[in-house]
Amino acid sequence: MLLSEQLIIFKKLIFSILLLIISLLTGTIGFYWIEGFSWIESFYMAVITFSTVGFNEVYPLSNEGRLFTSIYIIFNLMVFAYVVSVFSTYLFEGELNRLYKKYAFGKEVRKMKDHIIICGFGRNGSKACEELRSQNIDFVVVDRDDQLLDTIQNTKKYKFILGDPTHEEVLEEAGIHRAEALITTLPSDAENVYLTLTVKELNSKVRVISRASEENSIKKLKQAGASHVIMPDAIGGLHMAQHITKPFVIEYLDQLSGTNENGLCLEEVKYEDLKTEFRDLSIESMDIRNISGVTVVGLNNTEGKLEFNPSSKVLVEPNVVLVIVGENSAVETFRKHFLK
Structure with a gap:
C-alpha cells in the first residue's frame, strides 16, 4: 500500500x-x-x-x-x-475490514512473482480474471474505482490495488518488475497506449495484451510495445455474423471456449510438464489419442513456430508446446497419465 x-x-x-x-x-x-x-x-x-x-x-x-x-x-x-x-x-460500516484486507493483499502482492496484472475491472477485465482464476494463475487487479472494493475483495476475493494504473507508483506496487504479463482493458485507447508505454519503460520484458476500441489504435498500441491487441467489439460482431454464415464452425468454437454446456477443453502442454518417460518421444510413440482420447491439433516447435495438425512423427523436445483438444474427462485422463 x-x-x-x-x-x-x-x-x-x-x-x-x-x-x-x-x-x-x-x-x-x-x-x-x-x-x-x-x-x-x-x-x-x-x-x-x-x-x-x-x-x-x-x-x-x-x-x-x-x-x-x-x-x-x-x-x-x-x-x-x-x-x-x-x-x-x-x-x-466495514471500513476497518476493508483496510485490513487492502493491507493483507498488499503484503501478498509484494511476494508475487511471474504473475499477471489486470488493469481495469470492467466487462473484459472481469472475464480475464475468471479465466486466470480457473487456470490457477496468480494475478492482481488494478483499478481506480473505489466502488469496486467490496465486489472484488468480498465477492470475488481477488487481490486488488486501488489506484490509477497509468501511474508508475501504482504499477510498482502491483509488482510490474516481477510480473510476467499485463492485461490492460481501460475504456480509453489513449490511456491504453500511455499505460503500455509506461509499462515498457518500467519493465521492457513484460508482455502487454491490450484492448482497443478503434482500428487506428492498433498500430499505435503495437508501436508502444503491446504484444497483442484485441478489439472485443469487432470480435463480438464477427462472431454473431458467423453464427449465420458458418453456424457449425461457430458451434465448435463455442464448445472450445466453454460457452457451450457440452464444451470441449483446449489446453497447452509444455515439454517440462510431461513425465520423464514421455519426453523426447514422437507423438505417435506417446499414443496420446488411444490412451486419453484427446487430439493433438497443433504445437509450437523448437524454432517458436506454430504448426497446425502436426505429423505424428514429430518429436516432443525441449521448448516444444503441444496444443490438445478433447472433452473435459479426456483432458483429465491425459493429465493423470502424461503430466507430472
Whole structure:
C-alpha cells in the first residue's frame, strides 16, 4: 500500500485520536492553571468532564473554573460526536475490514512473482480474471474505482490495488518488475497506449495484451510495445455474423471456449510438464489419442513456430508446446497419465 494512500485512508481516524488527546491535555492544563489543582487531580477532572460520568469535583470550582468547564463540555460534545461518527464508520460500516484486507493483499502482492496484472475491472477485465482464476494463475487487479472494493475483495476475493494504473507508483506496487504479463482493458485507447508505454519503460520484458476500441489504435498500441491487441467489439460482431454464415464452425468454437454446456477443453502442454518417460518421444510413440482420447491439433516447435495438425512423427523436445483438444474427462485422463 502506498504511503500517500495510507495517509488519506487513516486521516480521519488519526485526526479523531488527536482530538481526544488535545481535549484531555486542554482540560488538564486548564484545571491546573485556573483552579491550581495538582496534575493528577487536573487529569482526573478532565477525564470525568469529557466522559460526562457525573462524579463530583475534586474541590468546589471557582466562577472562572465553572466558565471554563462549561466551554470545555460544549467543545467535548462536538469532539465526541465526531469521534463516534468516525469510529462507527470504521467498525460498523466495514471500513476497518476493508483496510485490513487492502493491507493483507498488499503484503501478498509484494511476494508475487511471474504473475499477471489486470488493469481495469470492467466487462473484459472481469472475464480475464475468471479465466486466470480457473487456470490457477496468480494475478492482481488494478483499478481506480473505489466502488469496486467490496465486489472484488468480498465477492470475488481477488487481490486488488486501488489506484490509477497509468501511474508508475501504482504499477510498482502491483509488482510490474516481477510480473510476467499485463492485461490492460481501460475504456480509453489513449490511456491504453500511455499505460503500455509506461509499462515498457518500467519493465521492457513484460508482455502487454491490450484492448482497443478503434482500428487506428492498433498500430499505435503495437508501436508502444503491446504484444497483442484485441478489439472485443469487432470480435463480438464477427462472431454473431458467423453464427449465420458458418453456424457449425461457430458451434465448435463455442464448445472450445466453454460457452457451450457440452464444451470441449483446449489446453497447452509444455515439454517440462510431461513425465520423464514421455519426453523426447514422437507423438505417435506417446499414443496420446488411444490412451486419453484427446487430439493433438497443433504445437509450437523448437524454432517458436506454430504448426497446425502436426505429423505424428514429430518429436516432443525441449521448448516444444503441444496444443490438445478433447472433452473435459479426456483432458483429465491425459493429465493423470502424461503430466507430472
